[in-house]
Amino acid sequence: MIILASASPRRRELLTQIGCEFIFEPSETEEVKTGSPKKLVCENALLKAGQIAATHKDMWVIGADTVVAIGEEVYGKPADEADAISMLRKLSGRSHQVYTGIALVYNDKYWQDFSVTEVEMAVLTEKEIERYAASGESLDKAGSYAIQGKSAVFIKKIDGSYSNVVGLPLHKLYALCKKAGCNLIEEN
Ligand SMILES: Cc1cn([C@H]2C[C@H](O)[C@@H](COP(=O)(O)OP(=O)(O)OP(=O)(O)O)O2)c(=O)[nH]c1=O
Numbered sequence: 001m002i003i004l005a006s007a008s009p010r011r012r013e014l015l016t017q018i019g020c021e022f023i024f025e026p027s028e029t030e031e032v033k034t035g036s037p038k039k040l041v042c043e044n045a046l047l048k049a050g051q052i053a054a055t056h057k058d059m060w061v062i063g064a065d066t067v068v069a070i071g072e073e074v075y076g077k078p079a080d081e082a083d084a085i086s087m088l089r090k091l092s093g094r095s096h097q098v099y100t101g102i103a104l105v106y107n108d109k110y111w112q113d114f115s116v117t118e119v120e121m122a123v124l125t126e127k128e129i130e131r132y133a134a135s136g137e138s139l140d141k142a143g144s145y146a147i148q149g150k151s152a153v154f155i156k157k158i159d160g161s162y163s164n165v166v167g168l169p170l171h172k173l174y175a176l177c178k179k180a181g182c183n184l185i186e187e188n
Contacts, residue, residue: 005052005063010167019185027051037069041101053105060182066100066167068143075143084138093123098165102173111180115169117160
């Protein structure tokens with residue numbers, strides 16, 4: 001039995017897309033907010049999966065954490081609309097990185113990996129930024145945008161995994177599960 005330790009509807013959709021049978025249970029961990037983007041997402045993914053695994057013996061638990069970064073500067077989910085506007089101004093017209101850490105926990109064993117995707121955003125006008133932030137789509141998304149949503153029109157190019165940007169790098173997760181001996185999907 002696989003448990004997705006997440007409240008994110010995007011992560012649920014991605015796992016459903018590949019035919020994975022799972023249940024989900026959001027974790028309530030206090031997330032680490034300091035450190036390099038890579039270290040931070042790896043630590044948080046493990047915290048999330050570890051918390052749920054602690055009360056679910058003999059179950060495979062998947063945790064993930066996504067942040068946007070410009071170099072070592074990390075952007076998580078915005079606090080409010082004004083914060084979303086300020087993040088979008090910083091991302092406008094430049095390339096940034098999206099990091100997702102993944103962790104797989106089974107009893108006291110764990111496996112970890114991460115993925116990074118380079119994303120190039122178009123130059124946005126103040127009007128575009130304000131209208132998009134007012135749509136509310138920003139609020140539960142790292143970096144204040146959703147590549148799978150309305151802001152897809154702002155994304156010029158990506159280099160790396162698309163599913164990683166949405167919140168769960170499916171190929172890396174599949175490979176990690178194979179290494180650990182967890183059947184993510186039923187294979188014929
Ligand atoms: C950059 C980007 C992020 N996101 C989302 C994915 C994640 O849900 C969210 C980052 O926040 P996270 O803290 O990684 O995850 P979460 O709080 O939504 O869910 P949980 O901790 O319970 O697993 O941003 C998109 O949906 N599209 C995007 O283009």
